[in-house]
Amino acid sequence: MNTPTISLEALDRFRVAASQYNRLTKSRASRLLLLKDEIAALRKRGISYRAISELLIQNGISASDTCVTNFCHRVLEEPPMRKSSSKRRASHHSNRDASLPASPIAPAKTTPLPTAKPVAVPTVAPSLITRGPRIAKVEQLPPGEKI
Numbered sequence: 001m002n003t004p005t006i007s008l009e010a011l012d013r014f015r016v017a018a019s020q021y022n023r024l025t026k027s028r029a030s031r032l033l034l035l036k037d038e039i040a041a042l043r044k045r046g047i048s049y050r051a052i053s054e055l056l057i058q059n060g061i062s063a064s065d066t067c068v069t070n071f072c073h074r075v076l077e078e079p080p081m082r083k084s085s086s087k088r089r090a091s092h093h094s095n096r097d098a099s100l101p102a103s104p105i106a107p108a109k110t111t112p113l114p115t116a117k118p119v120a121v122p123t124v125a126p127s128l129i130t131r132g133p134r135i136a137k138v139e140q141l142p143p144g145e146k147i
Helices: 008-020 028-044 049-058 065-074 085-095
Strands: none
Touching: 028 049, 028 065, 049 065
């Protein structure tokens, strides 16, 4: 059968160390709990997460704008400002009425077609056709002729 690649002694040492492990650092959000009311007041005044983060850093409290954002969403229970792109697409499609066409039908423009001289299109043998990019063949009008 399979033999363990980690020795039993190493497993036992890890299990003992894991049971005795104390978290040495606190999360950044716990530092912000002391400032919960002040951060809430700043957010009510419309101050951005980045500006709050910079204000905290200027006063000796290290907290990134992402940390402040997460703190406001979790602790202050602020809803996220935007939906994720997949949720936006899903809600857009679910709100659309199924009986309506996908795009509005515009009335057809009736413009008279200019009378053009028939242009001889050179025929190409099937063996010369390549599978490269399709490039439009533009033919220049003789001088003085307008469309």
